Amino acid sequence: MADLGLEELKKIMRTCGVAESVDLDGDIIDTPFELLGYDSLAVLEIQGQLEQSHAVLMSDDALEQTKTPRQMLDFVNNLIMAGA
Incomplete structure (x- = not known):
């Protein structure tokens, strides 16, 4: 399974x-999801899509x-590596 980029x-x-109004093409890597306009439900949706696309199970x-x-990239890529 390929790493998440x-x-x-x-x-x-x-x-x-x-x-x-949010520019995701800018330098967002260390910007909190909340400041990017994502509430907790949106982040849960992101996590759900990542679980499906990368066959990982993210904990509660x-x-x-x-x-x-x-942090999301690191978390998912650690899960991918652990499953390899």
Whole structure:
């Protein structure tokens, strides 16, 4: 299974309710999802799509551990590596 990259994460994020005024093409990697316009339900939707596309199971506390795109990438890629 391939690692999750920022461009793929951005593609998923665009399908999960981002405000049109948010520029996901900018330097967002360390910007909290909340400041990017994503509430907890939108982040849960992102997590659900990542679980399906990368065949990983994210724990209930994943929401607490993934406050930024970088944290989400690290979390999912660690799960991918553990499953390999």
